[in-house]
Amino acid sequence: MKILVINAGSSSLKYQLYDMTDESVLAAGRVERIGMDSSILVHEPHHTEEITEVSEILDHTTAIRKVLDKLTDAEVGVLKSTGEIDAVGHRVVHGGESFKNSVLVDSEVKSEIRRLFDLAPLHNPAHMMGIKAVEANMPNVPQSVVFDTAFHQTMPEKAYMYAIPKVLYKKHKIRRYGFHGTSHDYVSKRAAELMDRPIEELKIITCHIGNGASLTAVDGGISVDTSMGMTPLEGLMMGTRSGDLDPAVVPFTMMKEDLTVNEVNSMLNKHSGLLAISGVSSDMREITDGMEAGEPNSTLAFEMYTYRMRKYIGSYAAAMDGVDAIVFTAGVGENSVVIRQHVCEKLTFLGVEIDRELNKVRSKEPRRISTPNSKVDVFVIPTNEELMIARDTYRLVQQSKQS
Numbered sequence: 001m002k003i004l005v006i007n008a009g010s011s012s013l014k015y016q017l018y019d020m021t022d023e024s025v026l027a028a029g030r031v032e033r034i035g036m037d038s039s040i041l042v043h044e045p046h047h048t049e050e051i052t053e054v055s056e057i058l059d060h061t062t063a064i065r066k067v068l069d070k071l072t073d074a075e076v077g078v079l080k081s082t083g084e085i086d087a088v089g090h091r092v093v094h095g096g097e098s099f100k101n102s103v104l105v106d107s108e109v110k111s112e113i114r115r116l117f118d119l120a121p122l123h124n125p126a127h128m129m130g131i132k133a134v135e136a137n138m139p140n141v142p143q144s145v146v147f148d149t150a151f152h153q154t155m156p157e158k159a160y161m162y163a164i165p166k167v168l169y170k171k172h173k174i175r176r177y178g179f180h181g182t183s184h185d186y187v188s189k190r191a192a193e194l195m196d197r198p199i200e201e202l203k204i205i206t207c208h209i210g211n212g213a214s215l216t217a218v219d220g221g222i223s224v225d226t227s228m229g230m231t232p233l234e235g236l237m238m239g240t241r242s243g244d245l246d247p248a249v250v251p252f253t254m255m256k257e258d259l260t261v262n263e264v265n266s267m268l269n270k271h272s273g274l275l276a277i278s279g280v281s282s283d284m285r286e287i288t289d290g291m292e293a294g295e296p297n298s299t300l301a302f303e304m305y306t307y308r309m310r311k312y313i314g315s316y317a318a319a320m321d322g323v324d325a326i327v328f329t330a331g332v333g334e335n336s337v338v339i340r341q342h343v344c345e346k347l348t349f350l351g352v353e354i355d356r357e358l359n360k361v362r363s364k365e366p367r368r369i370s371t372p373n374s375k376v377d378v379f380v381i382p383t384n385e386e387l388m389i390a391r392d393t394y395r396l397v398q399q400s401k402q403s
């Protein structure tokens, strides 16, 4: 069975084509600048060099058509015809309380995703465009949706409720949802495999730190708490997002600076975090370079970032009454030796001990970086959300064939 995985954004679209017989990636790629002049399609077939093509791609339907053309192209294609694609799996950011698991797309599912536009105005409408674009190009192919929020639907009420008037939860569903769920789910399961122990008996803290960043407490294989909230703004300090702050800062700043709702939203989401404190960049590589060169603003940004991570790890160890493993993943977590070292070397109270040499190893493979004496296993595990989406889609399609 061949499955196309799509991650549609408002002006971009990423894809990966899987052969589920051995879970190999036949081709991957992305379309950027959809709806703008000079849209870019980058296609990376497994058997030959990647190609980049600039053309006019005005909407998602055209983008999908161009992707299908590339996948079936005589030279750079990997399929004889689009008929070989058995199903399409989509990443969807917000599933609200309606979706606790991945599902096959039908008209009810589409209506529900539309109802959730309010909760994820930047993401869900773009995902819906992706679903419609596939429908337009391949009307009979089953599609599934895999939600970033679904893994966290196991959180208990005490973790997901905010201490504000309950009517706001009843009327508007204001609560913690959490994100990056597919990634937290994947890396926690991989950690249990690497430890050769059933996940049901493990307490794992997963640190997905990329541009966006979240930590999750995974107890017995299920998410019991996570740092992102109703939106991906809460929690850790991120590239351009503030993470946690006193909520009173928002009305106070709006009043003092005469800001609108959109302006304050933009400030907290796009002009805060590492970028605001360093004054240089939202990219951890540049922050680390600045710190190593003794630049004070980058040093402060780095220290705030790692300090906040340690506080979250400590609080999740307390929430679960223990921790067996800590996992680092995503752009910063997989690549930054110095972030892992700074976070882990001040967790001695938990008995964390990392091996500095193992921590320096660069590899695409999952690996343990803690010493044999460490009371907590520490891993670097490259995330693979696309594979999880392909697996869920495969399972759902198989199930639907049997029923």
Ligand code: ADP
Pocket: 209, 210, 211, 212, 239, 282, 283, 284, 285, 330, 331, 332, 335, 336, 337
């Ligand atoms: P996204 O949240 O957009 O999916 P990624 O998980 O791809 O992001 O992470 C991207 C971030 O990873 C970059 O902004 C950069 O800060 C960070 N990053 C990538 N490589 C390194 C590295 N070698 N050292 C530190 N940070 C890195």
